[in-house]
Amino acid sequence: MTRELLEAFIAQKKSVLCVGLDPDVDKLPHAFPKTAQGIADFCCAIIDATAEYAVAYKPNLAFFEAMGPAGWSALAQVAEHLLQYPHHFTIADAKRGDIGNTAKQYAKGILEGFGFDAITVAPYMGRDSIEPFALPGKWAIGLGLTSNPGAQDFQLQPMADGRPLYAHVLDAYKNWADPGQWMVVVGATRPEGLAAVRAQLPEHFFLVPGVGAQGGSVQEVMQSGACQKGVGLLINSSRGIIYASSGDDFAEAARQEAKRLVDQMQMYWPQ
Amino acid sequence: MTRELLEAFIAQKKSVLCVGLDPDVDKLPHAFPKTAQGIADFCCAIIDATAEYAVAYKPNLAFFEAMGPAGWSALAQVAEHLLQYPHHFTIADAKRGDIGNTAKQYAKGILEGFGFDAITVAPYMGRDSIEPFALPGKWAIGLGLTSNPGAQDFQLQPMADGRPLYAHVLDAYKNWADPGQWMVVVGATRPEGLAAVRAQLPEHFFLVPGVGAQGGSVQEVMQSGACQKGVGLLINSSRGIIYASSGDDFAEAARQEAKRLVDQMQMYWPQ
Numbered sequence: 445m446t447r448e449l450l451e452a453f454i455a456q457k458k459s460v461l462c463v464g465l466d467p468d469v470d471k472l473p474h475a476f477p478k479t480a481q482g483i484a485d486f487c488c489a490i491i492d493a494t495a496e497y498a499v500a501y502k503p504n505l506a507f508f509e510a511m512g513p514a515g516w517s518a519l520a521q522v523a524e525h526l527l528q529y530p531h532h533f534t535i536a537d538a539k540r541g542d543i544g545n546t547a548k549q550y551a552k553g554i555l556e557g558f559g560f561d562a563i564t565v566a567p568y569m570g571r572d573s574i575e576p577f578a579l580p581g582k583w584a585i586g587l588g589l590t591s592n593p594g595a596q597d598f599q600l601q602p603m604a605d606g607r608p609l610y611a612h613v614l615d616a617y618k619n620w621a622d623p624g625q626w627m628v629v630v631g632a633t634r635p636e637g638l639a640a641v642r643a644q645l646p647e648h649f650f651l652v653p654g655v656g657a658q659g660g661s662v663q664e665v666m667q668s669g670a671c672q673k674g675v676g677l678l679i680n681s682s683r684g685i686i687y688a689s690s691g692d693d694f695a696e697a698a699r700q701e702a703k704r705l706v707d708q709m710q711m712y713w714p715q
Numbered sequence: 716m717t718r719e720l721l722e723a724f725i726a727q728k729k730s731v732l733c734v735g736l737d738p739d740v741d742k743l744p745h746a747f748p749k750t751a752q753g754i755a756d757f758c759c760a761i762i763d764a765t766a767e768y769a770v771a772y773k774p775n776l777a778f779f780e781a782m783g784p785a786g787w788s789a790l791a792q793v794a795e796h797l798l799q800y801p802h803h804f805t806i807a808d809a810k811r812g813d814i815g816n817t818a819k820q821y822a823k824g825i826l827e828g829f830g831f832d833a834i835t836v837a838p839y840m841g842r843d844s845i846e847p848f849a850l851p852g853k854w855a856i857g858l859g860l861t862s863n864p865g866a867q868d869f870q871l872q873p874m875a876d877g878r879p880l881y882a883h884v885l886d887a888y889k890n891w892a893d894p895g896q897w898m899v900v901v902g903a904t905r906p907e908g909l910a911a912v913r914a915q916l917p918e919h920f921f922l923v924p925g926v927g928a929q930g931g932s933v934q935e936v937m938q939s940g941a942c943q944k945g946v947g948l949l950i951n952s953s954r955g956i957i958y959a960s961s962g963d964d965f966a967e968a969a970r971q972e973a974k975r976l977v978d979q980m981q982m983y984w985p986q
Contacts (some may be wrong), residue, residue: 464818466816481730492888504813504817504820506811506817506818506824507812507820509820509821509825510820510821510823510824511785511828512787512791512828513788513790513791513827515787515789515824516784516786516787518783518790519784519964520783531810537813538852539811539812539837539840541808541810542775542777542808542839543861543863544863544864545739545774546737546777547777547780547782549739549775549777549781550777550780550781553780553781553786555784556737557781557782557783558783564811564842566812566837566839567839567868568837568838568839568858568861568862568869569810569837569861569870570863570864570865570866570867570868570869570870571868572864572865573863573865575751587839587840588915590814590840590846591814592814592841592843593842593843594814594840594841594843594844595840595841596841597841597842597887598838598839598880598887599841599842599882600882601873601875601879601883603872603873603875604872604873604874604875606875607876609880610867611868612872616869626984641778661843696818699938
């Protein structure tokens with residue numbers, strides 16, 4: 445999907461909501477069996493229930509891999525289901541990163557094979573480990589400043605010039621990749637960080653996890669993270685939406701939570 | 716597998732050879748179909764042919780994921796086949812790393828589900844993203860100083876104290892994890908780096924890729940990377956062994972190449 449199309453879908457719907465699909469087999473609503481097929485059916489039901497409000501979906505590959513080969517088939521079913529929603533941007537949350545010839549294989553399987561628009565990637569191994577993901581018409585989403593406590597361990601540590609490691613990683617992304625096919629992960633739990641990252645990368649799209657279960661707020665993200673033109677954000681919520689209810693009303697509860705988040709986004713929508 | 720067992724197997728065989736299974740479907744010997752079943756059968760044949768010389772096997776998950784859900788079934792077949800070799804250490808080369816609740820899912824699928832002894836992990840997201848992999852009886856293998864050109868981009872860049880990023884990552888591994896279930900990836904293409912890493916981590920096992928196709932030498936690794944007691948190395952070769960021949964003699968050629976590497980290891984075996 446091109447940046448122009450993604451921005452058009454966002455403007456049309458006035459939403460930057462990305463629904464994270466982290467289907468923990470032990471937390472499925474009662475209606476679903478605790479199997480790989482159960483997680484596939486659950487994810488498809490969540491997609492159908494929230495599609496009116498979401499502009500993006502982000503299956504988290506770990507929750508599928510946890511189920512073994514059957515989980516990978518469940519992921520294939522979810523990817524197939526998402527192809528019925530061509531107005532939605534699709535992200536494989538995989539955090540891959542390896543030497544060039546290996547990275548090409550991940551890109552082949554996840555972007556070309558499953559048809560996802562984007563994949564999340566980890567920067568530690570450097571340029572040749574992440575460039576293979578920027579295929580024509582596809583996006584890579586590089587880790588920048590993450591929402592978890594461990595961000596303190598390396599990302600926020602100062603390099604020789606006094607700036608933190610993550611700022612050097614952002615410089616590299618800026619030099620290596622076109623903002624038309626490169627996003628950056630910036631956690632919502634660090635609004636001061638979000639503003640700093642926006643100052644450094646005025647044009648890039650940010651994928652912002654950490655709203656909801658991890659404690660970040662939509663208002664802060666919209667106010668400190670939006671770019672001047674076209675918003676430039678995808679705000680992800682996973683557990684807050686997909687586990688909004690464990691009862692038979694799980695789909696309606698997910699839909700209502702998606703609507704609530706989009707209402708908040710619209711309240712702080714950049715003029 | 717405990718460290719004591721691993722060291723006993725290494726001493727008994729006088730080998731630290733890890734055979735990397737990177738089954739590129741386009742490079743399979745002519746005898747195998749270019750399918751997921753083809754890569755599973757190829758990997759099992761390579762394992763059988765080299766088991767006398769190898770002490771470890773390392774399937775690279777990217778090459779299986781490239782084949783979609785059928786590739787994941789192929790990985791399951793290879794993992795099952797490896798269970799017939801309980802005297803060999805098995806590593807899922809996955810380079811995973813994500814927030815705690817996601818990391819737990821990867822550990823569940825790859826270490827518990829498939830039964831691998833170890834998994835490679837990436838450090839960028841910090842402590843909470845990698846600790847979940849250190850399950851009882853299992854190992855995590857953290858990226859340290861890698862063998863690819865991109866190591867220059869971040870790993871070798873100086874932090875505020877003048878030491879490179881990778882040295883800080885090694886400090887963290889040392890503080891966070893028991894060397895009885897934590898290895899470090901150190902590339903063979905940087906022998907001066909290998910000696911520095913060994914000086915910093917005298918006790919840890921190193922997984923050393925980059926011998927063969929990537930240009931590193933067994934002699935340099937044995938001389939600059941061995942620890943005082945029990946060698947403390949696993950030297951990986953992938954393409955040099957598994958693609959030693961594309962003809963009908965592929966298994967014998969792989970076996971001969973494995974033997975050749977082990978002969979070199981024995982020539983420089985620490986006294």
